[in-house]
Amino acid sequence: MIDSLDPSAPPVTVTPARHAPRIWKFWGTVLWGLFIFAALFVGQIAVVAWLVLRREGPVDIVAVIHVLGGGLTISLSVIMGLPAALGAMWIATHRSRTPFAEYLALRWSTWGNLAIGVGALFVLVIGWDLLSRALGREVAPGFMVDVLKSARADGALWLLIVAFCVAAPVSEEFFARGFLYRGWSESFLGVPGAILLSSLVWTALHLQYDWFFFAEVFSIGLLLGWLRYRNGSTWLTVVVHGLNNFAATLQSIWLAGYG
Numbered sequence: 001m002i003d004s005l006d007p008s009a010p011p012v013t014v015t016p017a018r019h020a021p022r023i024w025k026f027w028g029t030v031l032w033g034l035f036i037f038a039a040l041f042v043g044q045i046a047v048v049a050w051l052v053l054r055r056e057g058p059v060d061i062v063a064v065i066h067v068l069g070g071g072l073t074i075s076l077s078v079i080m081g082l083p084a085a086l087g088a089m090w091i092a093t094h095r096s097r098t099p100f101a102e103y104l105a106l107r108w109s110t111w112g113n114l115a116i117g118v119g120a121l122f123v124l125v126i127g128w129d130l131l132s133r134a135l136g137r138e139v140a141p142g143f144m145v146d147v148l149k150s151a152r153a154d155g156a157l158w159l160l161i162v163a164f165c166v167a168a169p170v171s172e173e174f175f176a177r178g179f180l181y182r183g184w185s186e187s188f189l190g191v192p193g194a195i196l197l198s199s200l201v202w203t204a205l206h207l208q209y210d211w212f213f214f215a216e217v218f219s220i221g222l223l224l225g226w227l228r229y230r231n232g233s234t235w236l237t238v239v240v241h242g243l244n245n246f247a248a249t250l251q252s253i254w255l256a257g258y259g
Contacts, residue, residue: 021098029183032092033201036085036175043084044077051076071151071160078163082171089179104178109233117227117240124223125244128216135212143208144252164249169241176202176221177228177237185229195225220244 024032051073093103101107129139151160176198185194199221206217224237 022096023098023103023186024092024096024183026184026187026189029180029187032095032183033175033180036088036092036179039088040081040085040171040175044081047077047080048073069146069150070154071147071149072154072156074147075151075156075159075163078171079159079167082167085171085175089174092179103182104174105182105228105232105234106178107233107235109231109236113227113231113233113236114239117223117236118243120223120227121220121240121244124219125216125247128219132212137212138255140248140251140255141209141213144248145255148249148252161246161249165242165246169238169245172202172205173224173234173238173241177224178234181225181228191229195222195229199225 051070089104090100093100096103132139148157148160151157180198180201181194184197185191187194189197199218202221202224203214203218206214209217224241227240228234228237
């Protein structure tokens with residue numbers, strides 16, 4: 001008490017950290033994840049609406065279905081979904097007072113880790129291709145081949161490659177292995193639960209596939225989640241994801257007879 005009245009030794013005041021950075025845990029990640037998904041959806045559906053309205057003829061369900069299945073529509077919607085998702089993720093991380101790049105683990109790994117990721121992906125995909133052939137199934141989804149043909153007819157093949165190999169990996173990895181994994185891994189789920197749940201969410205984004213390719217996508221998601229955990233780098237999963245999509249696109253080009 002006497003020291004506190006001594007002007008030469010003023011009391012030490014501790015200011016509470018009212019604006020300390022934080023990480024959204026389970027429910028915060030769920031709610032912000034829904035917000036990000038809604039932004040992604042709005043960005044994509046805006047392209048569909050624009051293409052439907054500029055199309056000649058009546059605007060009806062037939063016109064909408066025709067536009068939705070077009071390679072140009074799919075390419076543009078995937079590309080436009082990227083800035084919408086990035087904006088929503090920036091808002092979520094800004095509200096957490098954590099730097100965007102730090103929250104999403106946007107740091108590079110090493111070339112050795114990239115080689116491990118690509119090698120593991122190669123073994124996994126080859127295994128699924130062999131299983132597909134053994135079951136008498138197509139090794140590539142018919143959806144991919146159909147979209148490729150449509151994009152080529154629209155003169156948008158290059159746009160499709162950009163969408164599938166750049167825009168989709170960035171938006172999906174930032175969301176699943178970046179935002180969702182970060183929050184859920186620091187919740188009661190822990191790392192295994194975060195890898196599993198984020199892979200399930202990522203798989204659910206691929207509604208265009210059947211059960212077999214759903215299972216393949218899920219297994220790739222588990223691999224990407226493991227790479228995210230092992231290396232602490234979302235950029236690494238973006239590159240591995242992009243290489244996977246690029247290989248799938250080349251395979252579809254070959255199956256479509258353009259090679």
